Amino acid sequence: MSNESSKTLENQNQEPKSEISEDTLTEVREMFSALVKLAANADQSIQFPTPEEIVSTNHYIILADDQLQEKYRSLCSLDTAESVGGFLDTQTGDVYIAKSHKDNPHVILHESVHRSQWLFTNHQGKNLVTSFTGQLAKQYGFELQNQGVIDLNKGYLSCIADKKERSELLSFFNPILVKQSSEVLEGLTEYATQAGLATAAKENANDIWVAYLLKVLKVDKLQRLLMQGERLTQSQAQESILAAALTGEISKLLPYYGGSFLQIPSH
Ligand SMILES: [Zn+2]
Numbered sequence: 001m002s003n004e005s006s007k008t009l010e011n012q013n014q015e016p017k018s019e020i021s022e023d024t025l026t027e028v029r030e031m032f033s034a035l036v037k038l039a040a041n042a043d044q045s046i047q048f049p050t051p052e053e054i055v056s057t058n059h060y061i062i063l064a065d066d067q068l069q070e071k072y073r074s075l076c077s078l079d080t081a082e083s084v085g086g087f088l089d090t091q092t093g094d095v096y097i098a099k100s101h102k103d104n105p106h107v108i109l110h111e112s113v114h115r116s117q118w119l120f121t122n123h124q125g126k127n128l129v130t131s132f133t134g135q136l137a138k139q140y141g142f143e144l145q146n147q148g149v150i151d152l153n154k155g156y157l158s159c160i161a162d163k164k165e166r167s168e169l170l171s172f173f174n175p176i177l178v179k180q181s182s183e184v185l186e187g188l189t190e191y192a193t194q195a196g197l198a199t200a201a202k203e204n205a206n207d208i209w210v211a212y213l214l215k216v217l218k219v220d221k222l223q224r225l226l227m228q229g230e231r232l233t234q235s236q237a238q239e240s241i242l243a244a245a246l247t248g249e250i251s252k253l254l255p256y257y258g259g260s261f262l263q264i265p266s267h
Helices: 003-014 022-042 065-075 105-123 128-139 166-199 210-230 234-247
Strands: 060-063 086-088 095-098
Touching: 022 105, 022 166, 022 234, 060 065, 065 086, 065 095, 086 105, 095 105, 105 128, 105 166, 105 234, 128 166, 166 210, 166 234, 210 234
Parallel strands: 060 095
Antiparallel strands: 086 095
């Protein structure tokens, strides 16, 4: 083997763009279709991305486990040591899956729900992260500027902006908002993933990861509040939540999150 070809091999090993098995792709597309069908009951006018657009091998990149963690940490704005099975690159819409999870329908479906959110907002010329954080911010009387930071001239922050240094306020509120936004998005995404796995009778095949447990419980609580507040059946409330999870459009749900999501810590 010449030096050149071994080098090429080495490069391929660093970033292999290998495919997920046909069986897994079919399985995930079927679960995704089932989720779209349920979500469409909540709002017929929503144009959900198609399963083929979502679960497309051109946008699913398999990386060796350690390389995946490294890439995740380099792209993720949150300071985290948590280990992930896959993630969505919110700049490109590409999904990265760890080699050890390449045929894990749970991980691939979860990332497919994220890709659905990304495609839906992208089709509308919006950025998933700022659009999602912006919706949450609005609920708390904040407006986001273009760069995704809180505008201190809007909402109740304008009343207190004089009393504190503006930069201090920004550095206090923005990380809270970003963190809470990520928690809400992850809760909805994993809730939808569980619902998708259940349509294929796979709910026991992949136990929920501990990191998602509390976030999904909060969505279960939201579902109960939605049933009471909007006089919906359990299925109707589930369908509304799924529509929000697949699109990243959560304005209709926000009044029911109450204060339980965006709690500003006292320390
Ligand atoms: Zn996720």
